[in-house]
Structure formats: C-alpha cells, structure tokens
Amino acid sequence: MTPAARRAPLPATTVVVAGYGVITAGILPHLAALPSLRVALTSRHLDRAPHGQVPLISPDDIPAGRPRVIVGCFEDDTRSRGFWGHPKVVAAIRAERPACIELSTITPDQAVRWHHEVTALGGAAWECPVTGSRPAAEAGTLSAFLHASGPSTAADEVLAAFTRNRYEFGRPGNPARFKLVFNAWGASLLHAAAVFARCLPDLLGPDYPTAAKVVTSDGWMAALADQKLHRIVSRAYEDPDFAVHHMVKDLRYARALLGDLPPLAAALDAFVAAEELHGPYADFTAVADPGR
Known part of the structure; x- marks a missing residue:
C-alpha cells in the first residue's frame, strides 16, 4: 500500500450558518453539497431543519461543534449584534478562532464595531454583504463586497460555494457603506x-x-x-x-x-x-x- 493510500482523509470543515431567509435558504444547498464541509444552521425562526443534510442547532450548541467558519445573515443591526454577542458565540470565537463572515446589510458603524469585536476575540472578521437576492443565492452566483481582517482558506471555500464575483475593499466598514x-x-x-x-x-x-x-x-x-x-x-x-x-x-x-x-x-x-x-x-x- 502506498503512503497516499494509507493517508487518512482530512476532517470536514465545520461551518455554522446563522439566520434563515431567502439568502441563507439559497446558499445552504450549495454548502451542503460540498463533501469537505459539515454544515449546521441556527435560526430563531425555525423549529425544524429546512434542509435534510443541515441540522438545526441552538446557539448554545455552537462551541461543541468547534466551527472553523461562522456565517451570519441577519435582518438588521440589532439582530446582528444579538447573534455575534451571544455568550456561546463569543466563547466559540475565542476558543476556535474561526473565520466569521457577516453577509448582512448593516450600518458602517455596526460593521466597524463588529470587526473590532471579532478580531479582539481572535477570529478573522470577513465583512461581506452580498447582492443578487434570491435568484443569485439559489444559483450560487451572488456578488460579494468584502473586507477581510486576515486570510482564511476555509472562508474562501465557503464563499466560493455561493458567490461568482468578489470585490475587495481595503477598509473596514467600506463594504457596508458601498452596499x-x-x-x-x-x-x-x-x-x-x-x-x-x-x-x-x-x-x-x-x-x-x-x-x-x-x-x-x-x-x-x-x-x-x-x-x-x-x-x-x-x-x-x-x-x-x-x-x-x-x-x-x-x-x-x-x-x-x-x-x-x-x-x-x-x-x-x-x-x-x-x-x-x-x-x-x-x-x-x-x-x-x-x-x-
């Protein structure tokens, strides 16, 4: 047996998606289709999983999953702050130092504050509002306006699953301003x-x-x-x-x-x-x- 044949498969990358609406409903099948990812969903609206391959979890369960990527997509600043400031989410970011991807359309002040909070905990902050609405989410062709505090191959893989174009901005808050x-x-x-x-x-x-x-x-x-x-x-x-x-x-x-x-x-x-x-x-x- 060759060394390559004996090599154990790489563990799946754990991804938590938070928030459920037309964007996340569209992107979940693209993420779930990737064998390299293990995807879970948390949402305050749902009491059962909308996708057979994506379990529904509570925010309290997030640290146990040891996520490498956390994706948030929320209605407004208040919902964004509520999730990212949840004690269990804070604990998961501090322990695992994941890439945190914020897809929401939020205010620039909230975006800059979120960057500071995530990076202070050791996470990589990927501010990434998207455009294209439901048709592009379902097709996996959303366009993303991105500022990342640091590199993450796992975040790259996640975004590649449901975006076609990625436009990078050099300052925190500028994706939010432009969006x-x-x-x-x-x-x-x-x-x-x-x-x-x-x-x-x-x-x-x-x-x-x-x-x-x-x-x-x-x-x-x-x-x-x-x-x-x-x-x-x-x-x-x-x-x-x-x-x-x-x-x-x-x-x-x-x-x-x-x-x-x-x-x-x-x-x-x-x-x-x-x-x-x-x-x-x-x-x-x-x-x-x-x-x-």
Missing part, C-alpha cells in the same frame, strides 16, 4: 422604472406589447426592465425575491449615511407606502403600487 449606496441607487431606479412602466399601458393601448419589448431589450434600462417588468405588470408581489420590508430598512440606513438626497427620499416614501399597503414580505417591486 447602502448600491441598494439605494438600485431602489431609486426601480421606483422610477415602476412609475413610468405604469404609464405605458394606458398611453399606448394595443401597442403596449411593442413598448414592453423595447424597454426589456433595448437601451440602458433593459437590464432592469427585463428582470422586473413582468412582476410589475402582473402585480406578482407574493413569494418575494427581496422583501419590501428589507428595502425600507436599507433605505433608512442609507439616508442616515447620505442625508435626504431627493431620489433616495422619494424612493423611501414610496417603499414605506408599499409596505403599508402590501405587507412587509411583499416583493419589493410592490413599489409600483404604493397606493398613493
């Missing part, structure tokens, strides 16, 4: 697209299909219209790719960062109205029908 601008910019464009899209059927009557073909295939607006016009026209706001409630939160964080820029303020008002009319978990294209 807020990026989301506010996109929300403003979606709001404007929805306003004008609503005008076309009444203005053009039987020629509307021609107009729809133009806006979804020609000109600089085509990428946005091709993705979103079908939901706007059909008012298909259920089963969200990105919930309107999360967009309202992101825009409020962006306003705190940027001030009351006119397109941001107009978009925020429209998304707030859409949330009030359609409910917090309507798709964010519900901004096309804010009820005002």
Whole structure:
C-alpha cells in the first residue's frame, strides 16, 4: 500500500450558518453539497431543519461543534449584534478562532464595531454583504463586497460555494457603506422604472406589447426592465425575491449615511407606502403600487 493510500482523509470543515431567509435558504444547498464541509444552521425562526443534510442547532450548541467558519445573515443591526454577542458565540470565537463572515446589510458603524469585536476575540472578521437576492443565492452566483481582517482558506471555500464575483475593499466598514449606496441607487431606479412602466399601458393601448419589448431589450434600462417588468405588470408581489420590508430598512440606513438626497427620499416614501399597503414580505417591486 502506498503512503497516499494509507493517508487518512482530512476532517470536514465545520461551518455554522446563522439566520434563515431567502439568502441563507439559497446558499445552504450549495454548502451542503460540498463533501469537505459539515454544515449546521441556527435560526430563531425555525423549529425544524429546512434542509435534510443541515441540522438545526441552538446557539448554545455552537462551541461543541468547534466551527472553523461562522456565517451570519441577519435582518438588521440589532439582530446582528444579538447573534455575534451571544455568550456561546463569543466563547466559540475565542476558543476556535474561526473565520466569521457577516453577509448582512448593516450600518458602517455596526460593521466597524463588529470587526473590532471579532478580531479582539481572535477570529478573522470577513465583512461581506452580498447582492443578487434570491435568484443569485439559489444559483450560487451572488456578488460579494468584502473586507477581510486576515486570510482564511476555509472562508474562501465557503464563499466560493455561493458567490461568482468578489470585490475587495481595503477598509473596514467600506463594504457596508458601498452596499447602502448600491441598494439605494438600485431602489431609486426601480421606483422610477415602476412609475413610468405604469404609464405605458394606458398611453399606448394595443401597442403596449411593442413598448414592453423595447424597454426589456433595448437601451440602458433593459437590464432592469427585463428582470422586473413582468412582476410589475402582473402585480406578482407574493413569494418575494427581496422583501419590501428589507428595502425600507436599507433605505433608512442609507439616508442616515447620505442625508435626504431627493431620489433616495422619494424612493423611501414610496417603499414605506408599499409596505403599508402590501405587507412587509411583499416583493419589493410592490413599489409600483404604493397606493398613493
């Protein structure tokens, strides 16, 4: 028998994913499919595991699993702080010095504070908000805005499972700053697209299909219209790719960062109205029908 044949297999890398929503629901199958990873999920919303290969655990169980990577994806600053500050999570970071990957869209202040707290415990802080919503999460093609306090081959392997593009920033907090601008910019464009899209059927009557073909295939607006016009026209706001409630939160964080820029303020008002009319978990294209 050769030395290679006698060599024991490397132990699986233990990964804990915290938080469950459209992003984590999309990325879990990609992580679970890798034989080199052993993945567990913790979520305050769930009482049973949503994926057969991924056990549901309590935060109290995290230290016993000796994680090499902890991935968090949360609704807002408060939920992020609550998880990373949990005594058992703190104990696991101090004992195992894992790579900690924060996928959430949070404020820059929270991102910088999180960097300091994780690195002070000995962990590697990977600030990594992602974009692409549910379709990209399910396809494993999210784009990541990253600042890492140090290298981690395990974190690289985890991110490679569900991201296609990775853009590295040199300062803590800059991924968070950019993500807020990026989301506010996109929300403003979606709001404007929805306003004008609503005008076309009444203005053009039987020629509307021609107009729809133009806006979804020609000109600089085509990428946005091709993705979103079908939901706007059909008012298909259920089963969200990105919930309107999360967009309202992101825009409020962006306003705190940027001030009351006119397109941001107009978009925020429209998304707030859409949330009030359609409910917090309507798709964010519900901004096309804010009820005002």
